[in-house]
Amino acid sequence: MTSVTSLFAPVEADLYLLTENLKNLVGARHPILYAAAEHLFGAGGKRVRPAIVLLIARATVLDSDITPRHRRLAEITEMIHTASLVHDDVVDESSVRRNVPTVNSMFNNRVAVLAGDFLFGQSAWYLANLNNLEVVKLLSQVIKDMAEGEIQQGLTRFEASTTIDTYLEKTYKKTASLIANSSKSAGLLSGVSAEVAENLYRYGNHLGLAFQIVDDILDFTASTEVLGKPAGSDLISGNLTAPVLYAMEEKPYLEVLIEREFAQPDDINQALALVMESRGIERSRELAAYHARLALDNLTPLKPSPATTALVELTDYVLSRMY
Template sequence: MLFAKNSFLSINKDISELNINLQKMIGAKHPILYAAAKHLFNTGGKRIRPSLILLIAKITAKNKKIKPEHQRLAEITEIIHTASLVHDDVIDDSDTRRGLDTVHNIFTIKVAVLAGDFLFAQSSWYLANLNNLEVVKTISKVITDFAEGEVRQGLTNFDITISLEDYIEKSFYKTATLIACSCKATAMLSNCTKSVQNDFYVYGKHLGLAFQIIDDILDITSEANKLGKPAGSDLKNGNFTAPLIFALEENPQLYQLINQEFLNENDINRTITIIKETKGIQKAKDLAQEHIQLAIDIIRNEYKYNNTETLILLSNYIIHRFN
């Protein structure tokens, strides 16, 4: 693994196999569509979502062994995640992703949208071939939630009345739903009880919310070369996140910059500076920590005898991505 290699030896082989399979699963007859889809996976990523699925599979499966269905679910989840990224980049007009040019920058917006659609279609086909109706229902809902999240975000751009509750709900639709549903689906494939399935759904939900909050903090605190995309992208697009919402409570001066939609060239940098001078970032970190703790408590309290140390380590990694 990219973030704690020695700690994840138990699934290193599975992740390597996943990387190979992803290239095979995106086969397309049209060369440009294939090149666009292949570029998405060549940009790397930490494979956090597949890692979660594989680790939960090892905890929940009766023989503690990852089944082929678990492996395929991990691959499907990564394809869905990647498809959502290419559509996000088009909507946000992002130039870079993970330090490389975005698909619509290399090709065209039309090709990028089609590449995203193609990946969603491929994931649906492989999902259907799992031959598990309950898993199909659970994961299919994610794609609907993605669309809901994008619509909600689009309707609240530059909306100074957005509440923390609105932000959390939007974050669920955009990020947490995939993690929550894939964690639940993993338990389904392990033939776990409804109670266990729901535990892992709630675990994934809190983990996903923490992940999104940390991402939103990094959008403000990280340098562009470390972030892999321009810093302050959320602000520029009028997508208001936890650090800004908390900062607004402390410094009303931000309202003027928002109302003029960062009209002047230096307004984004000025806004970031003001946010850093408030307790907004620390409050957002505290909020993310609360969600991580809620997630870890479920694992630690209910499944402490199931070799959950690595899963807890991965959960904690999410909150420590500042380092």
Template sequence: MTSAISLFSPVEADLSLLSENLKRLVGARHPILHAAAEHLFGAGGKRIRPAVVLLLSRATMSDQSLTAQHRRLAEITEMIHTASLVHDDVVDEAEMRRGVPTVHSSFGNRIAVLAGDFLFAQSSWYLANLDNLEVVKLLSRVIMDLAEGEIQQGLNRFDTELSIEAYLDKSYYKTASLIANSAKAAGVLSGVSAELKEQLYGYGRNLGLAFQIVDDILDFTSSTETLGKPAGSDLRSGNLTAPVLYAMEEQPALAQAIEREFAEVGDFEKAIATIHQSQGIERSRTLAAKHIEQANACLAELAPSTSRQALLDIADYVLRRLH
């Protein structure tokens, strides 16, 4: 299968520069932050979020060039994303991320929380220095949404009354908001029309939702080695995702095991088997495919270019991760 990295060829050099800049920007202040920055930005992440910002920036500039503001927006986007991962791993008590130890397991909870706070603070500082109020509002909203999504997820643990709509709302806050608002911000910096800004937002929103749904499917269909974390870990922690919610509609007994938090011997194993035997995973695939179709439709107004094609290819790649 084509890797995510190979899809980014129009901005490959830009992403390489971004990684080096992030290590320098984050790690310059203190040795422990330098170590954390090397750990975070050298962990082999897909870089889909900054890649989308850079590709949209090129696709919306008539001469396909990037300004310093576009580059800084991509860096801010990755800083915000990484800060949220550091905090999520503390909350989830996750030992591994992308197959490597998490910041809190390497440096302790105190340093991890402070490193996440520092990344959020630094991203806010660089955001303010873009001197573009509309972009500041868009990305500030994202930081609020990330906290809202984490709170919602915490409050809804083992809640079998959770609806698909509430799941998608939480997925928007935790995953899609950053992609959607940074995509729109790229259009703002390029000076596109109000209508096109909304289309860019729509691309990011639908791509982000599909990405989260696919991640939630892979939690049941991939190995621990592939995921870089234990398979089924979301369900075990009470985070009910699309495959689980759809499966519960077919198999009400699944809800009973979830409500007692898998307290009886064999509960968790039976729950996993029930989900695989149901239409939950297939219905989730269909839901993800619908959002990818909507994401691609949002790029219709962009002029043909290698960057626009890469954005379409990234959307297709999100679904191909399931195969």
């Protein structure tokens, strides 16, 4: 399995610069907000989203170096993503993420909400300063999508009538919208045609969907150590993902357990067992592979380069995480 570190080799130096810049960009005057930002941007993570922006930038400006605006877009993308995680952790009452304490557990919910708001505000300010109205519109839509996706998830907890289409719509808003719109924005800053910009949007969209579907599979198949959170936590909280929705089609009793919100002592163990006994995981893997193929199809307009190769290999990497 290719490691994500070697995959991002064409932008390794760019990502190092990004990590250093993020701490400076936050520039919070309040010590607690600054401490929260230091914690967030020092917490590791794979930096997948800004890496995609930087790879697309390098793949679309072949004859010259990427511009400061490309770099700023990558930084904005990571700030928006991080802000959304901080708010998600408050909503989900999570105490760890990537095996690192969350901002809400280190400080408190109030500080975490304010830190998330602050990051969204900072990202909006830097976004406006890119002086590209189309990119401003695209990334503003992302922030709106993320909020709608979180609300949609909150309102459909333990909703056994949820369909795969509804799940994919929520997944687009919460995860794929940022990757899709920042991918398109990176192309627009390089001056690509409207047609190529649309290809880049579709690449990011399908890659983002595949990425999240794989995450939802790992919630059942990976250990707590690997996940950095308890296995099966989505189902326990009533967030019904692809493996569960497919499993319900085969195992009607799963619907009964979900609708009573696992009220009986052994309900959650029974529910997890039913998911694992079904073809839910297998069908979810097929769904992820389908979206990864669609992502790959949209890279054909890009000229060969190390960055383009990395974007191609990223579609394989996303799927390889399942095994």
